Amino acid sequence: MSLPPNTLDYWRGELHSGRVSSRELTELALQAALNSSEAQSTFIAVHAATARATADAMDTLRAAGVPLAPLAGIPISIKDLFDENGQVTRAGSIVRNDAAPASRDSIVVERLRQAGAVIIGRTNMTEFAYSGLGLNPHYGTPRNPWDRETGRIPGGSSSGAAISITEGAAVAAIGTDTGGSVRIPSALCGLTGFKPTARRVPDTGVLPLSTSLDSIGPLARSVSCCAQLDAVLSGTSRTDLRPVSLANHRFAIPRTLVFDGIDATVSAAFEAACGTLSKAGARLVEIEVPEFAELAHINRHGGFIAAESWTWHADMLGQREAEYDPRVAVRIRRGAAMRASDYITLLNDRRRWSAGVQQRLADAGCDAFLMPTVPVIAPPIAALRDSDELYTSTNLLILRNPTLFNFVDGCALSLPCHKPGDAPVGLMVAGMHGQDEQILMLGAAIEAAL
Structure with missing residues (x-):
């Protein structure tokens, strides 16, 4: 038994009506998490004991008519990067097995608890979050829910976060995204993810992983779920996902880099989605963004991730x-060879590059970028596990599109655009720094059209 696949709004309604209790939801989630x-x-x-205790507390408050917080009694998983009081933060590694338990909750965990969330447990991930594939030699690699027989990657680094949802062990999950680590597993597993x-x-x-690029976001089953979780995590009022007409918006489809190496399945799903959005009134404008082609050269010494992970x-x-x-x-060791001048050049390049990307979007008169989140469907685990060369090339390909918006310090949403039963494909709608609420509203309109 596991949680049936439904949204936060659905489960909130079920809890409010009394058709289900938080304890019942939590037991279903725990069965999936354990079995x-x-x-x-x-x-x-x-966290079986604390999850049950939290669920019981939420049920007691609800029965007493006490007004409850937005996530009250809903099972949520957290990536193994977030400090929890009394828990060791291993970051998917065995190197930290003997580290001292955290002495207090991270702010993210504090806010989840204040919102009434039932934290089911800590999810597996690529060790220290340093890959977009999701393989972990220490704790194993959870298989993508699509094509289990072949055994395909879940995407990373927030691998367990995505699979906790698809397995019915959580209604939603909290991950981190340094180069796509929320959006990649969302795209490959048919979920919605927000960076x-x-x-x-x-x-x-x-x-x-990288203090310059790290961001924290949700994986869930809808844009509305992501918006609600983002409001809790950011400490802001809930984003009003009021209906917006796609007829009033223009989207830039960059033809530089982001379609290189695309497979037939992703190409067909993306083109079909674009056709649907056009029929709904969206204006889709193809543009060149030469800055995108420069990023590999800018990061040739290892980029912020190598420099900052090496420091840590x-x-x-x-x-x-x-170990x-x-x-x-x-990849961490690449940072050892970086000089102070390399890092300063990187900072300057980022400012110049970001201004250039922003200008391209403005010159096109567009509200956001639209592109495939990942250019290929989830590849098999075994081939990547057995070949360092294939692992490296596939990792670079899968990270390529998402990482553009970490480097620009923008915001981006991946949502499913494939037909039911087909291999999962993600559609990414992305904007510039601080445009989070606009991207969530546009994402909701795109979701409704698709």
């Missing part, structure tokens, strides 16, 4: 490298 086919590779820790402007959600108590890992990696995933360790 589903992907349970062992989806969760690093399951906010980086500083919209505080990262206090979150183990970092240098001592521990020097002492315990044998790291070798594919993670080798």
